[in-house]
Amino acid sequence: MAEEFDFDVFMMEAEEGMESAIKALKNDLMGIRAGRANPLLLEKIQVDYYGTMTPINQMANVSVPEPRLLTIAPWEKSMLSAIEKAILKSDLGITPNNDGKIIRLVFPELNAERRSQLAKQVSKLGEEAKVVVRQARRSSMDIIKKAEKDGEITEDDLKLTEKDIQDLTDKYTKLVDATVEEKSKEITEL
Numbered sequence: 001m002a003e004e005f006d007f008d009v010f011m012m013e014a015e016e017g018m019e020s021a022i023k024a025l026k027n028d029l030m031g032i033r034a035g036r037a038n039p040l041l042l043e044k045i046q047v048d049y050y051g052t053m054t055p056i057n058q059m060a061n062v063s064v065p066e067p068r069l070l071t072i073a074p075w076e077k078s079m080l081s082a083i084e085k086a087i088l089k090s091d092l093g094i095t096p097n098n099d100g101k102i103i104r105l106v107f108p109e110l111n112a113e114r115r116s117q118l119a120k121q122v123s124k125l126g127e128e129a130k131v132v133v134r135q136a137r138r139s140s141m142d143i144i145k146k147a148e149k150d151g152e153i154t155e156d157d158l159k160l161t162e163k164d165i166q167d168l169t170d171k172y173t174k175l176v177d178a179t180v181e182e183k184s185k186e187i188t189e190l
Contacts, residue, residue, distance in 0.1 A: 005152040007161065010143065014165055017136030018172040025129040025176060029183045032118055037070040037107050039063075047086040049079065056083055070105040077101070110187070118187045126180035130173055137169040 030040045039062040046053040056062060060074040060083065074080055080098055087096045087105070097104040110118070141162065148158040 005147050005157075007157075010140070010161070011164060011168070014136060014140040015168055017139065018133045018168060021129045021132035021136070022172060022175055022179065024132070025125055025179055028125050029122065029179065032122060032183065032187070037064045037066070037068055037105065039070065041092060042070070042072070042087075045086050045090045045092070047079065047082050049082070056086070059083075068107040068109075070107070072096075072103040072105070073101070074103075115188055119184045122180055122183045122187065126176050129176045129179075133169060133172045133176065137165055140165050 030038075031044055039057065042056045042062060045056055047056060047059060048054075049059050056072060059076070059079055060072045063071050063073075065071055072083060074083055077100075080100070080103065084096045084098050084103055087094070087103070092105075094105050094107060097106065144153070144158060144161050144165070147153045148155060153161070
């Protein structure tokens with residue numbers, strides 16, 4: 001006897017695929033600076049810490065004393081130059097100021113052209129996230145159509161589930177749009 005089709009598990013897996021697109025988008029957007037100092041901008045920067053690539057926030061205190069200033073105070077002063085080199089090699093686009101005790105990152109005001117470039121980058125990331133959501137929908141549709149073809153579900157179940165998958169897709173597409181809009185607004189604010 002064929003295994004019974006579990007709609008709840010199926011929908012949960014479909015939603016997990018779409019949720020991963022949102023998580024990836026938010027993670028990518030964290031790395032785009034909006035002219036304000038944000039410790040999250042350093043999360044992707046790895047430093048060689050005794051042979052192990054380590055995020056800056058796991059080897060130093062990172063603080064925001066002013067809206068356009070980040071300070072990095074390593075727990076070991078010997079790591080100052082390694083952190084500085086890692087920041088210079090990153091795509092952050094900010095030159096660190098090392099005074100021998102802490103590193104200061106001063107975030108300049110973004111000009112209109114740079115804001116426009118960043119807004120386009122945010123839109124592109126949003127489109128990529130929508131592609132992932134649509135791929136999750138397509139994959140789910142293929143699974144449910146195969147289940148109907150194999151006699152595991154009825155044609156009525158197929159139609160209802162296709163509608164549920166489309167509703168889920170619409171929900172996550174709107175979430176992508178809202179996330180992109182929020183980040184674009186943050187970037188274009190003067």
